Amino acid sequence: SIKTRDVVDLRTLLVICAQAVAANNHKSARELLKQIKKHASASGDATQRLAQCFAKGLEARLLGTGSHLWQSLITERPSLMEFLQAYKLYLAAGSFIKVAVTYLIMIVMHAMIGKSKLHIVDYGPRFGFHLAGLLRLLASREGGPPEVKVTAIGYPNLRSCTTEGTEDTGMWLSKCAHEFGLPFKFHAIMMNSEKVCIEDLKTDDDEVLVVNDLFNFSTLMDESVFFDHPNPRDIVLNNIRNMRPNVFIQSIVNYSCGSSFLSRFHGALSYYTALFDMLDATIPRENQLRVLLEQGFLGHAALNSIACEGVDLMDRPEKYKQWQVRNQRAGLRQLPLKPHIVKELKEKVKQNYHNEFLISEDGQWLLQGWTGHVLFAHSTWVAEDVPSK
Numbered sequence: 001s002i003k004t005r006d007v008v009d010l011r012t013l014l015v016i017c018a019q020a021v022a023a024n025n026h027k028s029a030r031e032l033l034k035q036i037k038k039h040a041s042a043s044g045d046a047t048q049r050l051a052q053c054f055a056k057g058l059e060a061r062l063l064g065t066g067s068h069l070w071q072s073l074i075t076e077r078p079s080l081m082e083f084l085q086a087y088k089l090y091l092a093a094g095s096f097i098k099v100a101v102t103y104l105i106m107i108v109m110h111a112m113i114g115k116s117k118l119h120i121v122d123y124g125p126r127f128g129f130h131l132a133g134l135l136r137l138l139a140s141r142e143g144g145p146p147e148v149k150v151t152a153i154g155y156p157n158l159r160s161c162t163t164e165g166t167e168d169t170g171m172w173l174s175k176c177a178h179e180f181g182l183p184f185k186f187h188a189i190m191m192n193s194e195k196v197c198i199e200d201l202k203t204d205d206d207e208v209l210v211v212n213d214l215f216n217f218s219t220l221m222d223e224s225v226f227f228d229h230p231n232p233r234d235i236v237l238n239n240i241r242n243m244r245p246n247v248f249i250q251s252i253v254n255y256s257c258g259s260s261f262l263s264r265f266h267g268a269l270s271y272y273t274a275l276f277d278m279l280d281a282t283i284p285r286e287n288q289l290r291v292l293l294e295q296g297f298l299g300h301a302a303l304n305s306i307a308c309e310g311v312d313l314m315d316r317p318e319k320y321k322q323w324q325v326r327n328q329r330a331g332l333r334q335l336p337l338k339p340h341i342v343k344e345l346k347e348k349v350k351q352n353y354h355n356e357f358l359i360s361e362d363g364q365w366l367l368q369g370w371t372g373h374v375l376f377a378h379s380t381w382v383a384e385d386v387p388s389k
Helices: 002-022 026-039 046-063 066-075 080-093 096-111 129-139 163-180 232-243 261-282 288-307 320-329 339-352
Strands: 117-123 147-154 184-190 208-214 247-253 332-334 357-362 365-370 373-383
Touching: 002 026, 002 046, 002 261, 026 046, 046 066, 046 261, 046 288, 066 288, 080 096, 080 261, 080 288, 096 129, 096 208, 096 247, 096 339, 096 365, 096 373, 117 129, 129 147, 129 163, 147 163, 163 184, 208 232, 232 320, 232 332, 232 373, 247 320, 261 288, 261 365, 261 373, 320 332, 320 365, 320 373, 339 357
Parallel strands: 117 147, 117 208, 147 184, 208 247
Antiparallel strands: 247 373, 332 373, 357 365, 365 373
8 A cells, every 4th residue: 555655665765865864975865855754744653753853863964953953952942841741641651661660669669678778879860750659658668667868860961950950859859758758868969970989979888779770871971982081881880889789770771873873873763663653552643742752852862863973962872782791891790580570560561551562571681662672671780799699
C-alpha cells in the first residue's frame, strides 16, 4: 500500500540524507530534505512525526546552525507547567520511568532492613519525583522511620538541574518528609559531577550510603571530547568507588553514539523510532500534549544529537555492555539482580502496560524496551574490595 511505502521510504530517506550531510553533499541533501519535509508531519503517524524532528536536526547541521538553534531552544523552553504535564503523559504512556523508580525504591528498602540512617547521593536530581515515593514508604515502614539525608548533585551546566531547580527540589522533598513525619536533611552540591568526592558528602559511619544515577551519566563528556585528558565518566565512577557506598544504583539510556556523526545518527534513529512507536501505540494522535512531548522535549534532544558537536552535544549515551566495562575498570563489582524484584517488576509491566513493553535480564542488568529494542538498563554495584554478603 502507499501508506506503508511512505513509512519505509521516510526512514530510508532520512538515512540517505544523513549520509549526504556527512559527505558535505549539499545539493543532494537539500533535495532529500525537501522530499522528507513533504511527507513529515507533527500530527501524522509515528514515522511522520519522527521525520519532522529529524529533518530539523539535519537541516540545522547542513546549514551549520546547530549550535545557534540549540541555544535559542534552551532560552525558549516550555514552562514548568507544560513540562510537568508532558512528563505526566510520558509516565502514563510507558513503563520506563515507573520501573526505574520502583527498582530504585525496592533496592533501597532492601538495603535499609534493620537500619536507622539513610544517606542518598543523587546525581542530576531533576525534580526529585523519584524520591517522594521512597520517603513515603520509609516513613511507614515497620520499626519506625529512619533518618534520611539526601545529597543532590546538580550539574551547573545542565538546564534540568539549575541551582534554583535543585533548591526547589530540596524544599519540596523537605515538605513531603515533614508531612510523612520523617526526619530529613537536604544538601545540594552544585558543581561538575567529576569534581564531587567523598570529602564533599559529610557521610557518617553508621548510615547506609546509596549512590543513585537516574539516566544522567550520558550527559558527562567522554573520550570523543577529552581524548588527551582523563575521561569525566571514568573519574565519576572512580569517585563513586572511593565513596564505598552500600549500593550504587545505575540507570542508563541504552544506545550507542559511536565516534562519528553517522554512527550517532543511526543510534538516535533506532532509539527515537522505538520511543515514537511506543507513544503512537499508547496515546491518541489528536492529543495536543503528545505533540509537545514529541516535538518539544524528545524532539529537542534528538535535534541536539543530530545538529550539534563537541561541547554543544548534551547527550552521549552508551550501551549497557560499554558501561559494564567502564564500571569494572573503575574498580566496581556488579551485584546480582534480586529475583523477587525482577519478578514483581515483570508482573507490574504485564498487568498495567501495553504488551509490546519489554522487560528482561542480561548478565545482572535489568533491561527495558519496546518491541525488542532495549532502550534502558539498570544495575547495582559496590566497590570491588567490599566483601560479598
